[in-house]
Amino acid sequence: MSHRCQLSLLLLFCFSSFAQEAPKPFSFPVPERQPGQKSVLGLRVPPIANVRIAFIGVGERGSRALLRFAAFPEKATVKVACDLYQRKLDAVQQQLDKQNYPYKVDYYTGSTDWKVICKRDDLDLVYVATPPGLHVPIAIEAMKNGKHVALEVPAAGTISDCWRLVDTAEQTQRHCMMLENCNYGDYELTIMNMVGKGLFGEPVHAEAGYLHNMEAYRFNFKDEDNWRKLGKPRSTPIIEGNSYPTHGLGPIAHWLSINRGDKMNTINSVTSADFTLRQVIVEKLGPDSEYAKGYQRPDINTSIIRTAKGKTMLLFYSTVLRRPYSRAFLLNGTKGFTEGYPQRFALAPNFEKDQTPEQVKKTLEENRHPIYKKFLEEAKRFGGHGGMDTVMDLRLLYCLNNGLPLDIDVYDSAAWSAISQASLQSARLNGAPVEIPDFTRGAWETVDGVKYYYIDENGQEKTY
Ligand SMILES: NC(=O)c1ccc[n+]([C@@H]2O[C@H](COP(=O)([O-])OP(=O)(O)OC[C@H]3O[C@@H](n4cnc5c(N)ncnc54)[C@H](O)[C@@H]3O)[C@@H](O)[C@H]2O)c1
Structure with a gap:
């Protein structure tokens, strides 16, 4: 074989190996939008002058959030607190008593009481601070019952659950915000x-x-x-x-x-x-x-x-x-x-x-x-990871109080x-x-x- 022929074969080999197609990325199934379902990008709802909130899960995160919201009774009302442990609810009430909280809070301890709570007609927002596995079921129940939801991180653990959150928010036209304090x-x-x-x-x-x-x-x-x-x-x-x-x-x-x-x-x-x-x-x-x-x-x-x-x-x-x-x-x-x-x-x-x-x-x-x-002064006073938790809470209330899209x-x-x-x-x-x-x-x-x-x-x- 001539040198020219050898060179041509070599070039052909190099070209064919470089020309190999890049692997197609793995992809997850994308569900279809249902009839009547529409985007919630930039969603606005009417202003809520005082946001009535149910807290589900008042452990480390939930109890602190509840007490921060309770410090702003002109912007929000803590209506409900739910946890598996009565002692955690008692600790919350003790703190509320100390700060002379003006509203009565209803307490629940059943493991599926969140379903009953979501059906109440005197709530605007369900605030979920349970372990992660419960975020999605509670959020879906809450939105289907007309409530906005705020979910601790991560909002969901699987891609199909992420889609369920998106589709439910689009079907119900409710806010669904993950509480990403950072x-x-x-x-x-x-x-x-x-x-x-x-x-x-x-x-x-x-x-x-x-x-x-x-x-x-x-x-x-x-x-x-x-x-x-x-x-x-x-x-x-x-x-x-x-x-x-x-x-x-x-x-x-x-x-x-x-x-x-x-x-x-x-x-x-x-x-x-x-x-x-x-x-x-x-x-x-x-x-x-x-x-x-x-x-x-x-x-x-x-x-x-x-x-x-x-x-x-x-x-x-x-x-x-x-x-x-x-x-x-x-x-x-x-x-x-x-x-x-x-x-x-x-x-x-x-x-x-x-x-x-x-x-x-x-x-x-x-x-x-x-x-x-x-919110600098409030951040210094109420703290939460150096103040970011307070800024997040107040910003959520500000947007809901004024009927603005959430961040x-x-x-x-x-x-x-x-x-x-x-x-x-x-x-x-x-x-x-x-x-x-x-x-x-x-x-x-x-x-x-x-x-x-x-x-x-x-x-x-x-x-x-
Ligand atoms: N944003 C942050 O900086 C941050 C930090 C830590 C944890 N988190 C997230 O916050 C969430 C809560 O974490 P935590 O550290 O407060 O945990 P935690 O265990 O202190 O609190 C969870 C509470 O949920 C309660 N609970 C469990 N099942 C329940 C049910 N069926 N009904 C009602 N209450 C129920 C538990 O009794 C417990 O008190 C998790 O999703 C976690 O990933 C966020």
Whole structure:
């Protein structure tokens, strides 16, 4: 065979191997919209002057939220509290008595009493702070009975449950907000404000995570009610997705206008092995412990999301790694950069140079979001993760009191929560791409950016 002929064959071989088609992303089924069902993007309902609320689950999160809402009796009324444990309800009433709460609260302790509560005709909002498995059934029952719902994170654990939330909200035209408090952190809102001002240019890449060592919960076997206890070991390696994505993803999704101008297209996700927890089990329970005989939760899951516009998001999830807490925020735009843990900025024209600690302080102060400024005093007084919980509660009430669209809607709640199953599916496929459903069914293209609504001093509706 001539050299020319050999070269042609080689080129043909190279071309055919490069020309191989990229693997088609795995995709989940998309349900059809039912007749009469319509989008709730930008949903408005008439103003509710005083929001009547039922709290389902008054453990750690629910009891604190209830007491915060009770501090604003002119904006909201706590009508109902429900928990499996009478002692938790008694503790709530004791606190309410201490603060001379003006309204009577009805208490329920049955495990399915939420069904009865959802049917009451004197409620506007059902606030769900039960363990995650109950969020979706309660939310659906509440919306079907005409109530708006606020759900602790994650809103749902599976993609079909995310669709059930979206479809029920669209069928009933009710608000369904996931209570992603991290979107209301001072830093997170400040970055949102800076994105709006164009200080980063076009946001193009963001990173975030949930890096929270959970040994204290995991090894607390005394508390029977502890649903975060160490699981029994498995006989095969555990493949874990990012099962708690929303604290990190929520803020960066709003920075990147996800669901309002762009959308998350695909995810590639990879899980590590289980080095750390095996070692910790031996340290804490000894080598002969039944927990030491098999596979445990992996150290870390890492995912890359690509958006419809070609932007990228990197997500980390670990409740195992031995390290300080972090939500690992990072944003790069075409003009500048910021990082959240610790807080750093580098902005054009000095994009290669870190701001000094004094400059960082000034940048944060000058760009504090008007929403955070508005509720700053209440945030300091009532706290909750440094104030973000209070800002979130007051912002929810502000929007309901004024009949404005909520900041976090059912599409955000579904898309952010859907990452749990989408990342798991990709990790099971060795990191192959998995399609992230478009819960807006195309409406993301009709909106230009994430906006937070407010009424100005002249009574005019505006957006931040
Ligand atoms: N946003 C955040 O920062 C944050 C932080 C921690 C937890 N969470 C989320 O908040 C939710 C609650 O977590 P938590 O730490 O408060 O847990 P928790 O165990 O302290 O509280 C849950 C409560 O729900 C009650 N409950 C269980 N089943 C019930 C039922 N059928 N009817 C009524 N009440 C029922 C339990 O008795 C318990 O008191 C979870 O979804 C969790 O993921 C969010």
